[in-house]
Amino acid sequence: MAKTTGRITDTKLKNAKPQEGEYTISVGDGLQLRVLPNGTKSWRTTYTSPETGKRAKLSLGTYPALSFSKAKQLNFEHRQLLAEGIDPRTKKAQEKEQQKALTEHTFINIASEWFKLKKTQVTQNYADDIWRSLERNIFPTLAQTPISQITAPMVIELLRPIEAKGSLETIKRLSQRMNEIMGYAVNAGIIHANPLTNIKAVFQRPEKKHMKAITPQELPELMQAIANANIKKTTRCLLEWQLHTITRPAEASNARWDELDLENEVWVIPAERMKKRKEHRVPLTPQMLDILEVIKPISGHREFIFPSDKDPKKPCNSQTANAALKRMGYGGRLVSHGMRSIASTTLNEQGFDYDVIETCLAHVDKNQVRSAYNRTDYLERRRKVMCWWSEHIEKASRGSYSVTGTVNIKLVV
Template sequence: MAKVTTRLTDKEIKSAKAADKEYNLFDGGGLRLRVKPNGAKHWLLNYYRPNSKKRANLSLGKYPDLSLALARKLAQEARELLAQDIDPQEDKKRKQQEHKIIHQHTLLNIAKEWFEIKQGDITPDYAIDIWRSLELHIFPNLSNTPIKDITAPLIIEQLKPIEAKGSLETVKRLAQRLNEIMDFATNCGLVAANPLTGIKAAFKKPKKENMASLKPNELPELISAIANASIKRTTRCLIEWQLHTMTRPSEAAGTRWDEIDLEAKIWTIPPARMKKRREHRIPLTEQAIALLETMMPISQNREFVFPADRDPQKPCNSQTANMALKRMGFAGRLVSHGLRSLASTTLNEQGFEADLVEAALAHVDDNQVRSAYNRTDYLERRLPMMVWWSGHIEAAALGSLSVTGTKQLKVI
C-alpha cells in the first residue's frame, strides 16, 4: 500500500524551527519545504528528469515570500510540464533567456557593447559623431527593441524619412553603423544572422562630393585673404600651420607642445589622435617653426599650441579654421580639410613621388597586404618635399602679412 503524505498546513510551516541540520517538510507529490539551520525555508519540487530519469530538485521560491497555496500552484504547473516530457528546469531557463533577450538584449544595450569596442579604434571626435547619429535617428524609436526583432523592413522604415529629406550620406552612414552592430550581435550569438546585410540597396546612393578646395594657382589669393582677414592671431597661425603640415583639422587644432621636438624639428602625433590610429611624424620646416615661435608668447606655458579663446585649457575647436575661411568669403569654394587637397594636388603636379605625398597626408594604403609590410613613413625623404611646399607657400605670400610670408613683418 502506497504511503500517504499528510498535507502541510500554514500553522505547521510557521512553527517549524531550525535544527542543527537542514530537514524537509513534505506536502506530497514531490513538493517539500526545506528548513535550513539558519531558519531559512525554501520550497522545492523533487521529480524525475524526463530524459535521464534521474532525480532533481526544482527551486520554487522562499517562504513566506512564496505562500503554501502558490507553491502548490507552481508545483502543479511543473507536473503538467513533466506530463508532456518537458523538464521544468529547462523550461525555466528558456523563459529566463527569453526575458533577458527582451529586456536586456535590446538594440540600445547591444549598441553600447559594440561601441565600447569600436571607440578604441577611432578618434574621439569620430566616436562622438557615431553615437550622436544613433541617438538622433535610431534610439528615439528603437532603443528598447529586442535585438532579435531588428529586421531590414523595420530599419528601412526608420531611414526612409531621412532619405526623403535628401540626407543620403546620413542614411549611408547609419546603415553602415547598424550593420556593424548587427554583425556584433551575430558574432555574440544573439541572432542567427545579420538581417541588414545589403540594406543599402533600398536607398538612393549619395553623390560622391570631394571636399571643397582651391586650385593650385589660387594659393596666392588664399594667402592674401588669410593675411588681411580680421581674425585672431591664433586662428591665423592655426590655418597656416595646417596648410604647412598638411594635417587634418582636428590634428592641427589639437597640437600639443609636448608633441613638438624643436631640436629634432619633428612633430609626432600619437596614434590616439590620428584617424587611422597610427603615429604620424612630420618634419618641421623653417616656416612651420616660425609659426610655433609666433605662438610661444601666447601658449608656451599651456598644454595646447592653439588654445581656445574662451577656455585656454582646451584646444581650438576643429571647426575654427573652417569658420574663419567662410568669413573670408571662401564658403562653397574651400573648407579647412580642403587645404590637404590643395597641397596634394600641387605636390603631385610638381612630380613628387606619390608614396611621399600619401605618407605626408597620413593615408594608409588600401592594399592591406602592402600596408601591413610597408610601415615606413619616409620621414627623411619627405623633408625636401615639405621644404619645397613651405617655400611655395612663402612665395605665394610675398607682399602679404602672412605669418611666414616674411620674417621681418609682425602679425597684428
C-alpha cells in the same frame, strides 16, 4: 533523508520543526519541502531529466512565501512539461534569459556597450559625432526597445522622414552605425542574426562629393587672400600651419605645445588624435618653425598652439579655418580639408614617391598584408618632401604674404 508523515496538510508543514540535520517532507509527485537546521523551509521538485536521463532537482521557492497550494500548482506545471519531454530547469533558464533580454538587452544598453569599443578606434571628435547622431535620431524612439525586437521595417519607418528632408548622407551614416550595433549584438550572442543588413539599399544614395579644393595653380591667389583677409593672427597662423603640415583640420586646430619635439624638429601627433588611431610624426620645416615663433607670444604660455578666442584654455574649433575661408570668398571652392588635396596633387605632379606622399597625408595602406610588413614612416625622406612643399608655399606667397615674413622668393612655374 526523506520524512513522510502520512497525509500532508498545510498545518503539518507549518508545524514541522528543524532538526540537527536537514530533512525533507515528501508531498507526492516529486514535490518536497526541505527543512534546514536553521528553520528555513523551501520547496523543490525532483524528477528524471528527459535530456540526460538522470535525477534532477529544481528549487521552487521558500515556504510559506510560496504557499502549499501554489507549490503544488508549480509542480503540476512542471510534470506537464516533463510529459512533453521538456526539462523544467531548461525552461526556467530560457524564461530568465527572455526576461533579461527585455530588461537589460535594450537598444540603448547594447549601443552603449558597442560605443565603448568604437570610441577607442576613432578620434574623440568623431566619437562625439557618432553618439550625438544616435541621440538625435534613434534613441528617442528605440532606446528602450529590446534589441531582439528591432526589425528592418521599424528602422526604415524611423529613417524615412530624414530621407524626405534630403539628408541622405545622414541616412547613410545612421544605417552604417545601426548595422555596427546590431553586428556587435550578434557577435556577443545577444541576437542570432542582424535584421538590418543592407538596409541602406532601400534609401536614395547620396551623391558622392569630393572635398572642395582649388587647383595647385591657384595657390598664389590663396596665399594673397590669406594675407589680405580680415582675420585674427591666430586664424591666419592656423591656416598656414594646416597648409604646411598637410594635416586634417582637427589635427591642426588641436595641436599642443607639448607635442612638439623642437630638438629633433618633429611634431608628434598621438594616436588618439589621428583618424586612423596611429601616431603620426610631422617633420618641422624652417617655415613651420617660423609660424610657431609668430604664434608663440599669443599661446606659448598655454596648452594649445591655436587657442579658442572664447576660452583660451581650449583649442580653437576645427571649423575655424573653414569659416575663415568662406569669409575670404572661397565658399563652394575650397574647404580646409581640401588644402591637403592641393598638396597631394602638387607632390604627385612633381614625381615624389607615392608611398612617401601617402605617409605625409597620414593615409593607412588599405593592403593589410603590405601594411603589416611595411612599418616605416619614411621620416627622413618625408623631411625632404615637406621642406620642398614649405618652400613651394613660400614661393607661392610672393614673398610678402606669408606670416613667416619671407621676402623676394620667386614664383614656381
